[in-house]
Amino acid sequence: MATTHDDGGPRLQEESEGTVLERIFPLLPGGPGVLLGPGDDAAILATGASVIATTDSMVRGRDWRDDWSTGHDVGVKLVAQNVADVAAMGGVTTGLLVSLMADPELAVAWVEDFARGVGEGARRAGCAVLGGDLSSAPPGVVVVSITALGDLQGRPPVLRSGARVGDLVAVCGSLGWSGAGLSTYAVPPPWMSASPSDEARGGALALVRGYHRAPRPPWEAGPSAADAGATAMLDLSDGLMRDGGRIAKGSGVTLALDGDLLREHFLRSPITEVVELEEAWRQVLSGGEEHSLLATFPEGAVPQDVDLPWVVIGRCVTPDGDGPTVTVDGIRPAVMGWDHFDPA
Amino acid sequence: MATTHDDGGPRLQEESEGTVLERIFPLLPGGPGVLLGPGDDAAILATGASVIATTDSMVRGRDWRDDWSTGHDVGVKLVAQNVADVAAMGGVTTGLLVSLMADPELAVAWVEDFARGVGEGARRAGCAVLGGDLSSAPPGVVVVSITALGDLQGRPPVLRSGARVGDLVAVCGSLGWSGAGLSTYAVPPPWMSASPSDEARGGALALVRGYHRAPRPPWEAGPSAADAGATAMLDLSDGLMRDGGRIAKGSGVTLALDGDLLREHFLRSPITEVVELEEAWRQVLSGGEEHSLLATFPEGAVPQDVDLPWVVIGRCVTPDGDGPTVTVDGIRPAVMGWDHFDPA
Numbered sequence: 066m067a068t069t070h071d072d073g074g075p076r077l078q079e080e081s082e083g084t085v086l087e088r089i090f091p092l093l094p095g096g097p098g099v100l101l102g103p104g105d106d107a108a109i110l111a112t113g114a115s116v117i118a119t120t121d122s123m124v125r126g127r128d129w130r131d132d133w134s135t136g137h138d139v140g141v142k143l144v145a146q147n148v149a150d151v152a153a154m155g156g157v158t159t160g161l162l163v164s165l166m167a168d169p170e171l172a173v174a175w176v177e178d179f180a181r182g183v184g185e186g187a188r189r190a191g192c193a194v195l196g197g198d199l200s201s202a203p204p205g206v207v208v209v210s211i212t213a214l215g216d217l218q219g220r221p222p223v224l225r226s227g228a229r230v231g232d233l234v235a236v237c238g239s240l241g242w243s244g245a246g247l248s249t250y251a252v253p254p255p256w257m258s259a260s261p262s263d264e265a266r267g268g269a270l271a272l273v274r275g276y277h278r279a280p281r282p283p284w285e286a287g288p289s290a291a292d293a294g295a296t297a298m299l300d301l302s303d304g305l306m307r308d309g310g311r312i313a314k315g316s317g318v319t320l321a322l323d324g325d326l327l328r329e330h331f332l333r334s335p336i337t338e339v340v341e342l343e344e345a346w347r348q349v350l351s352g353g354e355e356h357s358l359l360a361t362f363p364e365g366a367v368p369q370d371v372d373l374p375w376v377v378i379g380r381c382v383t384p385d386g387d388g389p390t391v392t393v394d395g396i397r398p399a400v401m402g403w404d405h406f407d408p409a
Numbered sequence: 410m411a412t413t414h415d416d417g418g419p420r421l422q423e424e425s426e427g428t429v430l431e432r433i434f435p436l437l438p439g440g441p442g443v444l445l446g447p448g449d450d451a452a453i454l455a456t457g458a459s460v461i462a463t464t465d466s467m468v469r470g471r472d473w474r475d476d477w478s479t480g481h482d483v484g485v486k487l488v489a490q491n492v493a494d495v496a497a498m499g500g501v502t503t504g505l506l507v508s509l510m511a512d513p514e515l516a517v518a519w520v521e522d523f524a525r526g527v528g529e530g531a532r533r534a535g536c537a538v539l540g541g542d543l544s545s546a547p548p549g550v551v552v553v554s555i556t557a558l559g560d561l562q563g564r565p566p567v568l569r570s571g572a573r574v575g576d577l578v579a580v581c582g583s584l585g586w587s588g589a590g591l592s593t594y595a596v597p598p599p600w601m602s603a604s605p606s607d608e609a610r611g612g613a614l615a616l617v618r619g620y621h622r623a624p625r626p627p628w629e630a631g632p633s634a635a636d637a638g639a640t641a642m643l644d645l646s647d648g649l650m651r652d653g654g655r656i657a658k659g660s661g662v663t664l665a666l667d668g669d670l671l672r673e674h675f676l677r678s679p680i681t682e683v684v685e686l687e688e689a690w691r692q693v694l695s696g697g698e699e700h701s702l703l704a705t706f707p708e709g710a711v712p713q714d715v716d717l718p719w720v721v722i723g724r725c726v727t728p729d730g731d732g733p734t735v736t737v738d739g740i741r742p743a744v745m746g747w748d749h750f751d752p753a
Contacts, residue, residue, distance in 0.1 A: 100459055100566075101566060101568070104569075105498065105566075105568055105569055105643075106463060106493075106494040106495075106497040106498055106569075106642075106643050106644060107461045107462060107463035107494045107495055107497075107498050107500075107557075107559070108461070108462050108463065109459050109460070109461055109462075109498070109561070109566055110459060110460050110462060111458065111459050112456040112457075112458065112459055112460045113456075114455065114456065115444055115453050115454060115455050115456055116453070116454050116456045116460045116558065117451045117452070117453055118451060118452050118453070118454060118504065118506055118539055118540070118556070118558060119450060119451035119452065119506070119540070120506045120508050120540075120541060120542045120554075120556060121542050122508050122510050122542050122544050122552075122554070123544075124510050124544055124545070124546045124547065124550070124552075125547075126546075126547040127544070127545050127546055127547060128544070149450075150450040150451045151450075151451055153450040153451075154449065154450055154451050154453070156451075160462065162462055162463070162464045162556055164464050164466050164554055166466050166468050166552055166554075195462055196462070196463065196464070197464060198464045198465050198466050198554075200466050200467075200468055200471070200472070201468070201471050202468045202470075202471055202550075202552070203468065203469075203470040203471060203549070203550070205547070206468070206546075206547070206550050206552075208466075208468075208510055208546070208550070208552045210464075210466070210508055210510075210542075210554050212462070212464060212506055212556040213451075214460065214462060214558075215451070217453070222444075222445060222449075222453055224445070224449055225448075225449055225450075298450075299449075299450050300450060
């Protein structure tokens with residue numbers, strides 16, 4: 066695993082900015098929409114009548130730890146977070162701007178590994194890396210940031226405010242994997258010391274930890290959901306309850322989720338193999354950084370795609386006197402999701 | 410001056426992300442091109458057939474110090490850096506995405522002050538703030554980042570590679586102010602202790618320090634220079650010598666600068682009042698973060714605009730055997746500019 070300080074290879078401060086960029090650029094894909102790529106004051110990307118724009122960052126020590134995640138993991142995850150945001154509007158990502166602000170002691174090998182991860186993510190998303198920024202930071206600091214630009218391809222955007230009473234609520238992708246993975250890093254499960262070679266559990270552990278480090282959410286389902294008539298959509302960054310609440314408040318409906326459907330489809334392997342059932346359920350409801358898509362559809366409009374399956378988990382109903390919210394079997398669960406400055 | 414830890418007011422960690430965003434949004438301008446502003450997964454901006462995109466970041470302790478710069482200064486400077494990059498392509502900035510990655514101990518007042526600075530810069534540039542990202546960072550870390558999106562308004566972009574032998578080299582804006590300002594912060598000039606109330610020098614000091622903290626480069630001159638026929642253009646981030654070298658190498662010409670013209674127009678007040686003549690000259694040639702525009706024009710095409718004056722400082726000539734470079738009176742100066750990881 067590439068670490069920051071001790072790989073024995075060159076550090077950023079031993080190379081000029083130009084040399085580092087020359088090493089990175091070949092790792093990053095271009096594309097036909099790129100009218101001007103890296104190397105000038107700015108890049109130029111072909112667009113339709115509008116451009117989707119979003120940005121997301123990761124900070125070492127907060128959003129990843131070097132003893133858990135490689136630079137490649139961080140690159141893949143940062144792309145996934147941004148591409149999922151564009152997909153949740155119903156768009157496809159066309160270009161990325163990538164920034165790295167780093168302690169000059171950072172190993173160049175980490176930067177190359179990160180760039181390979183960004184490149185892999187960008188290739189999977191079918192988008193180009195347009196350019197970026199490389200800056201020095203104080204000792205120990207490594208911050209990476211991506212801005213994704215995207216194209217609606219003529220579709221109207223799918224907002225958080227379009228859900229209507231009677232619409233079905235559906236999820237495309239997993240729930241709770243990233244949170245369960247993080248949970249096993251933070252508190253290694255007891256079975257690991259009792260039976261460390263447990264193969265089935267070992268495989269499940271690798272899955273959830275791998276998903277936490279480098280998620281590959283089904284962002285391809287975003288544009289097709291928009292085409293199918295999704296009335297509201299977002300990607301699950303902060304957990305089903307908190308993000309569902311955003312659609313609820315934005316749309317003025319309550320998302321009435323069905324506990325049996327949630328348990329049947331999501332409270333299962335791999336998460337139930339690596340953490341206790343109660344913790345697994347908590348992660349299904351409130352685990353963050355999953356980046357699966359949550360959407361609402363009129364009855365009969367939920368996409369029937371075997372490769373990108375949407376699972377119906379509930380229905381939009383008229384809010385009760387306490388206002389729009391998310392319920393599971395009619396009750397507001399106590400668990401909530403992640404807030405950057407208020408992680409209560 | 411707003412500082413990070415000791416203003417006595419609330420810190421980021423005492424507010425929810427939503428509350429902080431609610432305080433910031435009213436400080437930031439929107440605009441008619443914003444089809445969807447902050448609050449959803451991504452923003453949507455109206456475009457022509459293409460979009461210009463660039464990103465730039467600032468890191469506390471590297472790019473600013475809290476005892477010199479306010480949050481407002483940092484916001485103004487970060488906008489200026491990005492808008493100047495768009496202007497140097499011949500474009501106008503239409504939208505900004507703003508990221509803040511901060512120690513939860515950071516004072517909310519600093520964040521509001523920063524947002525006011527971003528808002529002021531955005532209003533001056535006539536662009537909207539589309540959205541952004543707010544993330545927590547380890548103790549002491551504050552990183553801010555902007556991605557600027559811009560419109561060529563039908564112009565072809567002005568690259569670094571279009572300068573031709575015979576073209577005139579011209580600058581719009583100041584040279585060396587930011588570097589001289591920084592220099593006076595790093596090493597307070599002897600006259601400050603000898604005659605601290607020297608009014609003329611005090612005014613000059615305020616000018617160069619103010620420019621270093623919150624530069625206001627003449628980015629409006631970018632599109633009009635493109636219209637006038639600029640063959641190459643960039644904004645001076647890393648100093649006249651280093652950035653001039655980028656046009657030289659990109660275009661395969663040598664920028665033969667005239668020392669008398671440089672001294673006449675740029676080696677003067679305020680920089681000569683606050684630092685020694687030798688240091689002032691060094692800053693004219695290699696001071697960074699000025700963000701003035703450097704461009705090349707065919708003979709007779711240099712814009713004659715009294716409000717945004719372009720000063721001719723040399724001519725593009727055929728490179729000698731050592732290849733494309735920048736010379737002053739035929740000699741390659743020893744001083745160079747700023748490299749993030751190789752500040753030699």
